[in-house]
Amino acid sequence: MMYYTARCDIAPGKEEALDRFLAEKVKAFWLSQPGVKGFHVYGDALVGWPERTITIEVDDLASLQRILDSEQRRELRREFMTYTTSVQSQIQHKLI
Numbered sequence: 001m002m003y004y005t006a007r008c009d010i011a012p013g014k015e016e017a018l019d020r021f022l023a024e025k026v027k028a029f030w031l032s033q034p035g036v037k038g039f040h041v042y043g044d045a046l047v048g049w050p051e052r053t054i055t056i057e058v059d060d061l062a063s064l065q066r067i068l069d070s071e072q073r074r075e076l077r078r079e080f081m082t083y084t085t086s087v088q089s090q091i092q093h094k095l096i
Helices: 015-031 061-068 071-081
Strands: 002-010 036-044 051-058 084-093
Touching (some): 002 061
Antiparallel strands (some): 002 051
């Protein structure tokens, strides 16, 4: 099992639109993909501006890479970037 995590700062005035986009489009896309076991969004504003952390649980690196390479995921990412000012992502393996 592994986790794909993306943390983003929200563009001014885009918080509600981003949350709607994540709930209506992004979550449905990820959960429909083979090998995906979970999708979670966490909100935080402790650093002075709103941000979201998205965590996706995936079976293995091959499944994740197939999803990341898909045209549909690239289209969602392009739209996602219109709601954010910066995005950092990482892949973590779950330790047993």
